Amino acid sequence: MTMPHYPGGVWLVDFEFHPCNGKEGNPPVPVCMVAREFTTGRTLRLWQNDLARLHAAPFPTDDSALFVVFYAPAEFGCFLALGWPLPHNILDLFSEFRTQTNGRIVPAGNGLIGALAYHGLDSIAAEEKTAMRERVLQGGPWDCTEQQAILDYCETDVVALEKLLPAMRARLDWPRALLRGQYSAAAAHIEANGVPLDVGALEIFRANLDGIQGKLIEAIDRDYGVYEGRTFKRERFEQYLSAQGIPWPRLPTGQLQLDDDAFKEMSRAHPQLAALRELRVSLGQMRLSELPVGDDGRNRCMISILRSKTGRNQPSNTRFIFGPSTWMRGLIQPAPGYGLAYVDWSQQEFGIAAALSGDENMKTAYASGDPYMAFAKQAGAVPEEATKKTHAIERDQFKACVLAVQYGMGAESLALRINQPVARARELLDLHKRTYRRFWQWSDGVVNEAVLGGKLWTVYGWQLFTGDNPNDRSLRNFPMQANGAEMLRLACIQLMNDGVCICAPVHDAILIEAPLETLDAVVAHTQTVMKQASATVLGGFALESDTKIVRHPERYMDARGVKMWNTVMGLLGLDERKVSDA
Structure with a gap:
């Protein structure tokens, strides 16, 4: 696809930075920036004192220009720290490299050096890059010689972008690439916001x-x-x-x-x-030593956009508060005067499968509000007047069957989950295939496309190259997971534009923060945006969402972690921090 014309220029940009006060979890402190206009070669090299005097980027960031970077959330963290407006048009070559190679072998990794190597382009030696980055992270002061060396090092990444853009641009799907660039901006806001924690605990x-x-x-x-x-x-x-x-x-x-x-x-x-x-x-995570927490008591880390094969975020389990054991999420607590809301799409994967497959029975089941009981009724296993209370055992079994299909389980695994004979598990799976015939035809078609065509893709262009030995279960699950990631990105972009404070995206959910007096209104708006995002991805089929609201001094708690949390609190003599439920 032809690259659009940008009269304001195509600007290749890189920053060097270190965390404030040298503490991970704090916002970045920009050290320097190098920017080069791609067509003219005009180059700007600015040290931190020069940057601090500016109220906006020293190049156009409106609709007339294109901002090109590799892993934009890192650079935009510097924009936010400087108080600069973010660019309008964003091309993140990291995101596009992941899109162009997802599922393929990338010998040197997905970083900038790896992208250059993949395209047969030279780069700075990895050892030299590591050494210079470590010197920046040590913080100042830097003498004049060091300042020049750091600026030169920063410029090597701009030179790398100058090489990489021509190698990649002909294969870029420009409208969708720019949309992914907008998500990079949203991710920067999310990483800057962080998740508020009970630092005392x-x-x-x-x-x-x-x-x-x-x-x-x-x-x-x-x-x-x-x-x-x-x-x-x-x-x-x-x-x-x-x-x-x-x-x-x-x-x-x-x-x-x-x-x-x-x-x-x-x-x-x-x-x-x-x-x-x-x-x-x-027992292997007790110290939480790798969890970065800023001076303001907020957990900040890279959310690692587009790192998984499905395009979902993939933050480090040891650095993200939602990564360790579920009971440790009890550390999440809004500040005085604020509240948090965990808003997640209801039965997202089931709803996506219904919409993409066009299975009317599955759509009806989703629209009922309880697709598991609806499945049991559609299969003739319970009477029409059955409820979750009157037929709990049957509902649990049909729920397990739905989840088994989503996870690609066989009859043996399902039998273990429901504690029933394998014959019963086979019966449930057969009922699913008979009740949702259109879904299974579509799912088989997904596998055939992957095997014969060599790739799968979402409605917004995230693609997976399937290789020679694709996993049937992963192929069937890809459309649900990857299109779920697409709607999350759309929702985060819109919420960012609307000024909503997103603390974290968590798989099919968004954790937001707001003052107590506006919390309910912000939650309602978030649900509306998430519903619209799902309808956009699914051709008008909208998914509902559930909310869990936490108002200070309450703390967030996952029901699975209540017993463990309260036990630990008791052993530490922190009985006042125990919770009664989740």
């Missing part, structure tokens, strides 16, 4: 949690009896499962499968195992 955690591990194990293990000291005993756990009548997946050797994926899956089917799983995960 966090500091006590970090100082004392190692010392209470033994007591924590003892407190949680009272319900299980599977630990000996601090050691999880496989044979004791097997005895517990037998006594409770809980089937468990096994390895080919016959041994219990004890990885976290197995515990996560089985905890969904058997909620009494949730605290044990939380304990096992938590």
